Amino acid sequence: MTEIIKHxxxxxxxxxxxxxxxxxxxxxxLTKPPGSLGRLEEFARRYAAIKGTDSPRVRNKTVFVxxxxxxxxxEGVSAYPAEVTPQMVQNFLNGGAAINxxxxxxxxxxxVVDIGVNFDFxxxxxxxxxxxxxxxxxxxxxxxxxxxxxxxxxxTGIELAGQWVEKxxxxxxxxxMGIGNTTAAAAIMSLYGNKTPRQVTGKGTGxxxxxxxxxxxxxxxxxxxxxxxxxxPIDVLAKVGGFEIAGIAGLILxxxxxxxxxxxxxxxxxxxxxxxxxxxxxxxxYLFPSHKSQEPGHDVFFQTLASPPxxxxxxxxxxxxxxxxxxxxxxxxxxxxxxMATFREAHVSANAI
Amino acid sequence: MTEIIKHxxxxxxxxxxxxxxxxxxxxxxLTKPPGSLGRLEEFARRYAAIKGTDSPRVRNKTVFVxxxxxxxxxEGVSAYPAEVTPQMVQNFLNGGAAINxxxxxxxxxxxVVDIGVNFDFxxxxxxxxxxxxxxxxxxxxxxxxxxxxxxxxxxTGIELAGQWVEKxxxxxxxxxMGIGNTTAAAAIMSLYGNKTPRQVTGKGTGxxxxxxxxxxxxxxxxxxxxxxxxxxPIDVLAKVGGFEIAGIAGLILxxxxxxxxxxxxxxxxxxxxxxxxxxxxxxxxYLFPSHKSQEPGHDVFFQTLASPPxxxxxxxxxxxxxxxxxxxxxxxxxxxxxxMATFREAHVSANAI
Numbered sequence: 001m002t003e004i005i006k007h008x009x010x011x012x013x014x015x016x017x018x019x020x021x022x023x024x025x026x027x028x029x030l031t032k033p034p035g036s037l038g039r040l041e042e043f044a045r046r047y048a049a050i051k052g053t054d055s056p057r058v059r060n061k062t063v064f065v066x067x068x069x070x071x072x073x074x075e076g077v078s079a080y081p082a083e084v085t086p087q088m089v090q091n092f093l094n095g096g097a098a099i100n101x102x103x104x105x106x107x108x109x110x111x112v113v114d115i116g117v118n119f120d121f122x123x124x125x126x127x128x129x130x131x132x133x134x135x136x137x138x139x140x141x142x143x144x145x146x147x148x149x150x151x152x153x154x155x156t157g158i159e160l161a162g163q164w165v166e167k168x169x170x171x172x173x174x175x176x177m178g179i180g181n182t183t184a185a186a187a188i189m190s191l192y193g194n195k196t197p198r199q200v201t202g203k204g205t206g207x208x209x210x211x212x213x214x215x216x217x218x219x220x221x222x223x224x225x226x227x228x229x230x231x232x233p234i235d236v237l238a239k240v241g242g243f244e245i246a247g248i249a250g251l252i253l254x255x256x257x258x259x260x261x262x263x264x265x266x267x268x269x270x271x272x273x274x275x276x277x278x279x280x281x282x283x284x285x286y287l288f289p290s291h292k293s294q295e296p297g298h299d300v301f302f303q304t305l306a307s308p309p310x311x312x313x314x315x316x317x318x319x320x321x322x323x324x325x326x327x328x329x330x331x332x333x334x335x336x337x338x339x340m341a342t343f344r345e346a347h348v349s350a351n352a353i
Numbered sequence: 354m355t356e357i358i359k360h361x362x363x364x365x366x367x368x369x370x371x372x373x374x375x376x377x378x379x380x381x382x383l384t385k386p387p388g389s390l391g392r393l394e395e396f397a398r399r400y401a402a403i404k405g406t407d408s409p410r411v412r413n414k415t416v417f418v419x420x421x422x423x424x425x426x427x428e429g430v431s432a433y434p435a436e437v438t439p440q441m442v443q444n445f446l447n448g449g450a451a452i453n454x455x456x457x458x459x460x461x462x463x464x465v466v467d468i469g470v471n472f473d474f475x476x477x478x479x480x481x482x483x484x485x486x487x488x489x490x491x492x493x494x495x496x497x498x499x500x501x502x503x504x505x506x507x508x509t510g511i512e513l514a515g516q517w518v519e520k521x522x523x524x525x526x527x528x529x530m531g532i533g534n535t536t537a538a539a540a541i542m543s544l545y546g547n548k549t550p551r552q553v554t555g556k557g558t559g560x561x562x563x564x565x566x567x568x569x570x571x572x573x574x575x576x577x578x579x580x581x582x583x584x585x586p587i588d589v590l591a592k593v594g595g596f597e598i599a600g601i602a603g604l605i606l607x608x609x610x611x612x613x614x615x616x617x618x619x620x621x622x623x624x625x626x627x628x629x630x631x632x633x634x635x636x637x638x639y640l641f642p643s644h645k646s647q648e649p650g651h652d653v654f655f656q657t658l659a660s661p662p663x664x665x666x667x668x669x670x671x672x673x674x675x676x677x678x679x680x681x682x683x684x685x686x687x688x689x690x691x692x693m694a695t696f697r698e699a700h701v702s703a704n705a706i
Binding site: 030031032033034035036037038039040079080081083084087088090091094096097098100101102104105106205206294310311313314315316317321325328329331332335336339340341345346347348349 | 383384385386387388389390391392393432433434436437440441443444447449450451453454455457458459558559647663664666667668669670674678681682684685688689692693694698699700701702
């Protein structure tokens with residue numbers, strides 16, 4: 001493990017339970033029956049406790065979309081060809097994708113990172129160029145990447161988190177683009193969920209039954225050939241992960257080290273979060289769930305987080321789309337905390353019974 | 354039934370199924386796997402179909418909070434004293450309540466209507482003064498209101514909907530304030546859900562078990578004494594309803610007559626919506642569900658609508674708080690429809706399989 005990764009992991013501390021109590025005390029004097037805003041209160045409490053302030057606010061919001069290609073796509077695991085990865089990156093940069101629309105609605109900046117796309121984006125000034133390789137290798141035949149590459153991807157995420165915290169990002173959302181990446185994510189979820197590939201593998205962008213069977217077999221083969229060690233998340237990321245998954249895991253590490261919350265999107269972001277939590281369990285304190293994806297492997301993330309999804313709209317798009325919707329709700333909860341009147345301020349009679 | 358109510362009901366037409374098909378065709382050429390945005394697509398499709406346009410937009414958003422008092426409170430059914438109704442109305446007008454914070458977050462105007470509060474708000478210019486009476490009568494002893502009063506409350510909602518549609522409100526959300534109103538709403542849900550009062554009655558703002566038992570008995574008594582006729586929703590509203598519930602029902606009628614969608618909040622708004630749907634079943638086409646309240650009677654609304662809730666945050670506050678959160682998500686779905694690039698525009702390869 002590199003010094004930067006080691007240092008980052010050492011910086012991460014669990015949230016002080018006393019901060020949670022203080023936050024709950026504030027929520028209980030606001031003009032509403034105690035607890036009547038349900039999970040909005042849970043979110044506000046946790047956000048205030050992370051920030052360690054009685055007047056939490058949300059300044060800049062940033063969704064990071066890490067994009068990369070996957071060698072396994074050559075085996076035919078996706079409904080779309082690999083060229084869709086760079087095409088969609090271009091769509092993100094032009095503002096035409098779902099994540100652009102939903103991020104703008106939530107007032108969040110979209111930052112797109114080429115961490116491993118099999119395309120040369122030389123003419124894209126608003127893209128972050130951090131390509132480690134033009135896609136992973138075919139994990140059904142060999143490790144998806146070297147350990148050094150996995151560490152490089154983690155460090156990329158760590159560095160970007162630090163840079164954006166300096167730019168006053170108060171909360172991150174995670175997103176991904178990578179044709180074939182539900183195959184890698186399902187492999188990770190199988191390893192950490194103690195479940196068979198069949199139990200955690202879904203239809204991704206919309207494959208048929210025959211392709212699904214093949215996808216499951218390839219994941220079984222990738223695990224059998226590479227023997228990733230779940231006790232060593234970097235080994236898992238290297239052997240059956242993806243550059244975007246490792247990049248997201250790094251972003252999560254860097255955010256937690258900087259006491260900055262992260263809203264986690266669907267299966268891909270969930271797999272990255274599971275790897276991160278297995279590197280330091282205190283990271284869970286900084287993660288907020290968003291939607292429940294239609295991908296069955298996503299459940300492993302909620303089990304790891306020990307918190308249920310916030311909503312289930314039957315979404316399965318990735319890009320960070322579920323995360324920015326949840327970010328919007330999380331911001332609403334912070335405003336509840338900071339802007340509502342207390343019973344005393346509003347001259348409202350408190351609970352009589 | 355008055356001429357205005359009759360005329361409004363006659364104006365309401367089901368949404369043209371062809372409009373829904375046209376909207377789905379548009380959604381399917383946007384740069385995402387077909388159906389991958391789940392319920393966001395369902396919401397966008399319905400909104401576009403209601404508006405009958407290929408470029409739907411959301412201009413003004415308005416949450417109406419109808420406030421009224423309830424005679425049944427004298428029997429001891431709430432955790433809060435009746436004076437909290439006018440105190441909270443004042444809190445709404447001062448901008449300190451949860452609905453103010455959440456509506457501002459969603460960019461929605463809050464309109465507060467005194468339709469039956471037991472307090473004289475003479476010094477409140479930004480309150481809509483449409484008081485029918487200073488609270489209902491005690492429904493456990495006599496009808497909550499006269500049939501004429503129920504019709505007046507319905508007409509109030511109809512008129513306000515029409516006025517705000519003229520002011521370019523493209524979507525409404527419903528909200529309520531009234532200590533004791535979960536008792537009235539549970540009675541309505543019992544009648545329309547074919548369920549016993551015990552099955553549909555919850556703890557409202559947070560009453561204890563003894564008070565809950567008493568609340569259930571009082572609802573049973575109110576139904577036994579008044580014999581409301583479920584075939585006649587105005588009779589139900591008059592005998593076991595409330596002024597704010599009838600006002601919300603009227604707003605829904607007026608909105609549907611003007612082809613304007615309405616996002617429905619929790620138990621109280623749900624009870625109003627159930628009454629409205631029993632006056633004209635085409636109204637369902639204009640209603641959007643929001644959250645699932647902790648109140649058990651709320652389920653009757655989702656059964657009537659034949660659509661599940663959008664999310665369940667364990668909320669039980671009322672005021673329209675769940676509805677404006679959902680409104681925000683609905684607006685996001687409309688932006689998806691109108692602002693995303695198509696596969697052709699973005700030069701992205703469509704589904705290969």
